[in-house]
Amino acid sequence: MMTEIGSQEVETWEEDTQKDKFLTFIVENECYGIEIKYVTEIIGIQKITEIPEMPDFIRGIINLRGKIIPVMDIRLRFKKPFQPYNDRTCIVVIDVDDLSIGLIVDSVSEVLSIPDSEIVAPPEIHQKGNKYVMGVGTVGEDVKLILDCTKLLNTDEAQTLETIGKEH
Numbered sequence: 001m002m003t004e005i006g007s008q009e010v011e012t013w014e015e016d017t018q019k020d021k022f023l024t025f026i027v028e029n030e031c032y033g034i035e036i037k038y039v040t041e042i043i044g045i046q047k048i049t050e051i052p053e054m055p056d057f058i059r060g061i062i063n064l065r066g067k068i069i070p071v072m073d074i075r076l077r078f079k080k081p082f083q084p085y086n087d088r089t090c091i092v093v094i095d096v097d098d099l100s101i102g103l104i105v106d107s108v109s110e111v112l113s114i115p116d117s118e119i120v121a122p123p124e125i126h127q128k129g130n131k132y133v134m135g136v137g138t139v140g141e142d143v144k145l146i147l148d149c150t151k152l153l154n155t156d157e158a159q160t161l162e163t164i165g166k167e168h
Contacts (some may be wrong), residue, residue, distance in 0.1 A: 034092070034147050039092060046062055069093060099158055119136065122134070123136075
C-alpha cells in the first residue's frame, strides 16, 4: 500500500531531522557550532584564487564543480592570527540567503545534537564582541559557541560576494 506524502510534509520532516543539530569545528582551540541546516558540504582545502580589494578575511574564490564560491577564513574574521593551512584545514560550504560561501576552519569536529534547553544567550560583555555568537551550547562539560550564520557577513559584504559569484 502506497501513501502519498505532500511536499510540505517532507519539508517539515527534513526540518525536524535537522532541528537541534550543529556542525562543530575548531578555530584556534575554540569549539564553534553552526546549524546543520546551513551546511551544504565539507571539503578539504583547495586552490584559492585571490581577488583584489577584498577584506583580509575573504581569502578569495574556489571553483567547486563549476560553481564559483567565495571563501572566508573564520580565524581572520574573528581577528585571530593567520595560520598556514594544513591537512586538517577544511572548507565548510554554507548556504545563507541564497549565497554560498566557504568557511575555512582549522578542523571539523562532529555533528552534535544540542537541544534548545542547553543553549543560552551569550554573556553581554560588550555587544561588539558577540555579534557572531547567537548562543552558548553546553554538551556535558564542554561549551560550544553557536554562530549566527546570517551575521558572518554584513549586507555590503554579502552583496559584494554575490556580485563576484555572478561575474565568474
